[in-house]
Amino acid sequence: MKKCLLLLIPVLLVLACSRKTVPASRTKANENIPPRTYNASAVAQGRVVYTNRCGRCHGLKPVQKYSAQEWEPILTVMIRKARLQAADSVNVSAYVFSGAKGN
Numbered sequence: 001m002k003k004c005l006l007l008l009i010p011v012l013l014v015l016a017c018s019r020k021t022v023p024a025s026r027t028k029a030n031e032n033i034p035p036r037t038y039n040a041s042a043v044a045q046g047r048v049v050y051t052n053r054c055g056r057c058h059g060l061k062p063v064q065k066y067s068a069q070e071w072e073p074i075l076t077v078m079i080r081k082a083r084l085q086a087a088d089s090v091n092v093s094a095y096v097f098s099g100a101k102g103n
Helices: 002-017 040-056 068-082 086-099
Strands: none
Touching: 002 086, 040 068, 040 086, 068 086
């Protein structure tokens, strides 16, 4: 449980501290959902980790297949199972959330 919290804290810090921008076209349906922006370097590094580490054990899902809400519990479990370092977990999360459905 402690390891899970230790991995989740950096992810939450990165997400909470990221610069917020508003997309040009927002619909009323997602008006209350804050947009997420990610560092391009973190996204690129996250893609490498996602491909190399996650692809070792199973087929990779396209990140746009699920919404960010759907990815959150998946990432929580899989980051722990893969025993990713904190930096890798932040980068993988940035990659997955940046390409998630509706983002």
